[in-house]
Amino acid sequence: QSVLTQPPSASGTPGQRVTISCSGGSSNIGSHAVNWYQQLPGAAPKLLIYVNHQRPSGVPDRFSASKSGTSASLAISGLQSEDEGDYYCAAWDEALNWVFGGGTKLTVL
Amino acid sequence: QVHLVESGGGVVKPGGSLRLSCAASGFTFSNYYMSWIRQAPGEGLEWVSWISTSSSTILYADSVKGRFTISRDNAKSSLYLQMDSLSAEDTAIYYCARSGLSGPDFDYWGQGTPVTVSS
Numbered sequence: 373q374s375v376l377t378q379p380p381s382a383s384g385t386p387g388q389r390v391t392i393s394c395s396g397g398s399s400n401i402g403s404h405a406v407n408w409y410q411q412l413p414g415a416a417p418k419l420l421i422y423v424n425h426q427r428p429s430g431v432p433d434r435f436s437a438s439k440s441g442t443s444a445s446l447a448i449s450g451l452q453s454e455d456e457g458d459y460y461c462a463a464w465d466e467a468l469n470w471v472f473g474g475g476t477k478l479t480v481l
Numbered sequence: 482q483v484h485l486v487e488s489g490g491g492v493v494k495p496g497g498s499l500r501l502s503c504a505a506s507g508f509t510f511s512n513y514y515m516s517w518i519r520q521a522p523g524e525g526l527e528w529v530s531w532i533s534t535s536s537s538t539i540l541y542a543d544s545v546k547g548r549f550t551i552s553r554d555n556a557k558s559s560l561y562l563q564m565d566s567l568s569a570e571d572t573a574i575y576y577c578a579r580s581g582l583s584g585p586d587f588d589y590w591g592q593g594t595p596v597t598v599s600s
Contacts, residue, residue: 416591417590422585422588426585428588462587470528
């Protein structure tokens with residue numbers, strides 16, 4: 373059981389906009405920044421979004437994110453087949469550890 | 482470019498030990514915090530341990546506390562994870578990941594090394 377809650381799956385057709393939610397609590401998302409990681413099939417995770425909504429260089433602006441209270445969300449617009457993979461949210465927790473969401477498997481139909 | 486390469490994974494019997502290594506290149510290793518994060522087969526990501534730049538502060542997940550020991554050698558640009566009293570629940574791919582002093586957490590990851598605990 374992950375500390376941060378994500379839907380197990382999400383899907384969309386090419387070109388569509390998809391959102392993935394991440395719910396936590398006052399000790400993690402409510403007090404600290406949220407990062408998002410993308411894990412494509414067979415690959416290591418990659419930083420996608422940091423400090424709630426910042427994109428590292430090289431990440432397309434099709435990827436955006438936001439945080440409000442104890443929840444965060446990732447949005448992918450102009451969905452492409454190469455976006456298919458797993459997406460994880462993460463945050464620092466006051467219990468002195470990092471916590472991850474259970475991951476959301478994104479399928480491009 | 483930043484490069485993190487894990488090694489040392491393998492198959493070990495329950496109760497056994499294993500030492501993982503992570504060789505870093507392409508950046509000034511001593512200026513970055515480092516972590517180990519694992520992923521059990523078909524499961525999500527689980528943070529395991531974190532070490533500060535000078536090794537003065539070390540954190541562990543409750544699931545590994547007292548069994549795993551993280552360390553680093555800045556002169557060799559290397560990160561280590563000594564894993565003792567292993568159980569089947571420790572079976573996973575183990576990734577090392579970098580965090581900047583004022584930058585994002587886990588901004589670069591290695592390709593991972595698999596650990597299987599089985600009799």
